[in-house]
Amino acid sequence: MVNKTSFLPTLTLLFGFAFLYAPIVILIIFSFNAGKLVSVWAGFSTQWYGELLHNEQILRAAWVSIKIAVVNATIATILGTLGAYGLSRFGAFKGRTLFTGMMTAPLVMPDVITGLATLLLFVGIGWTRGMSTITIAHITFSLAFVAVIVRARVSALDQSLEEAAMDLGARPVKTFIVITIPMLAPALVAGWLLAFTLSLDDLVIASFVAGPGASTLPMVVFSKVRLGVSPEINALGTLIVLLVALCIAVAAWIFHRQEQERLRDQQAAERG
C-alpha cells in the first residue's frame, strides 16, 4: 500500500514519535550525568541513583504512593468492571443517563475541579484527611478509565459461551465468575495497570485531599522540581520508565503465550 499519499503521514509519524520520545531519551541520558546540570554533559556517573536510594523522603513517599495505587487499582477494577458490564449488557434501566454521565465525565474533568470538590466533601462530612481520602478520590476517576477498557472487551465478547453455560444450568453469578471473568482477563489486567499508573501519577487531586499527614511521590517530586531541576529526579524518571517497560513487556508476553495456547487448542479440537 505504498503510494504518494502515504508519504506525508509517514513523515509526520517519524517526527511525531521523535517529539514523543526525545524528552524521555534526554531524561534518561542526563540521569547518568556526573555534573549537577541536566543539560550539560560532564561525564558518566551513577551517583544520582545512589543518592536517590538514600533519600528517605522520596522513598517514604514512593511507598505511600504504591500502597495507595494498589488499593486504588484493585477497587477501581472491581467497580469499573461492574459498571462497564452493566452499561453494555443491561440495556435500558432507570437512571442510565445519569450513570453514563458519571462514568464518562471523570475522563475529562480538570483535576483542579475534581480535587477541590472531593476535598470539600471530606471536610463537609468531617472525614480525617490522609491516605484513605487520596485512595477514595483516586478510585473515583480511575474506575471510569477501567470501564472504558473493559467495555471495549465486553462488547467484543462472544455471548454464546455464557448462554451455553446457563443452558447447562449454571447460575448467572457462577457463569459470570467461571466464564465471563476469564474471558475479560486481558482487559482486567490492562485496566488494573492503568488505574495503578493513574494513581501513581496524580499530583493535583492528591494535593487537595491529602491533608497534612500524607505525601505522595508526585507531591514530593513537584516540590523538589519547583526549587530547580535535579539529576536525582532524572534518575527517578528513568527507573519509572524502566519499570513500566518491564510490566508491559511481561504482560504482552503472557498474553501472547495464552493466545498461542488458545490457537493450538483450537487447531487440536478442529483436527480431533
Next chain:
Amino acid sequence: MASSTPETGKAAGQSRRFGIPGRYLVISAPYVWLLLFFLAPFAIVFNISFSSAIIAQPPYTALFDWSTGLIPQIRGTLSGYGFLLSDELYAVAYLNSIKIALVSTMLCLMIGYPMAYGIARAPAARRNTLLMLVILPFWTSFLIRVYAWIGILKNNGVLNNALISLGLIDEPLPMMHNAFSVYVGIVYSYLPFMILPLYANLAKMDESLLEAAADLGCRPWKAFLFITLPLSFPGIIAGSMLVFIPAVGEFVIPALLGGPDTLMIGKVLWNEFFHNRDWPVASAVAIAMLVLLVAPIVIFQHYQAREDDN
C-alpha cells in the same frame, strides 16, 4: 438529571442472565460510589461558592442557618463571584486558558491527524506496534515528562546549547516560562489523547468507498477531502474534546513551564485555595470553569454514547 427510560422488551430479553434485582445489585456498587464521591462533591462546591470566607475550620460560613427553627435561613452571598468580576486577573486568566486550550487543540489536531492516518493505513502487522508507541509515553509519569522539557527548553538547556554549538544562533532563544513552553508542554502531553480516538475512527473506515472514488477518477487528495475527512468528523470531535477540556483546567504545565504572561485558570484556583486559603472564591472559580466546560463535556458524552452503541 436522572432520566427514566421505560423498560423495553429488548432490555427485558437482555436481562435473562441477571434478574431485575441481580442487575441492580451489579450496578448499585459503582452507581452509589459515583453519586457519593463524584456528584455530591459538585453540589457542595456550588453551595460553598455562595458563602464567604472566615478564619475558622472549615474556613467558610455556613450557607444555611439552622438556629432559627425548622426552616433554615439562607445566608448566601455573591461576594465570591463579585470578587471574580472586580479583579481583572480572573478575566485575563479565564480568557488565557480558553485561548491556550483552543490553540493547543488545533496544534494537536494538525500533528495528530496525519499520525493517526499513517497508523491506520500502515500494514496490519505494524499497526499494533505503532499504536503501542503512541500509548507508551502515557504510561510513564506525566509530571516527570513535563519536567524533562525544562532541561530541553531553558536558556542553557539541551536545545539552546545544540543550536549555539551548531552556530545557528549566538544568544539563547527564550523558550522557557512563556507561551511557547506552555504550548509545547500541552501538545506533548495531550497528543496521544488526540491520536487514539482518531485512529479508532480511521481504522474502521470502509476503504471500498475510496476505491470506488478512485475507480471513478477521483484524485487521492480530493477523495481525502470529500470522503475521509467528513467521515472522520466524530473522531475529530472526540479527540478535540479530550484535549480541550482538561487543557482548560491544566495546572501542572503552566506551573512548571509557564511564566507571568501565561496565567491559566487552573493555577488561579490552586493559588486561591493553597495560598490565599479563600475556599469560597476557589469554589466560585471552579463553578465558572465548569460553566465554560459543560457544553464540551456534553458533546463528548454524546459522542461516547454513540460510539458505544455501534
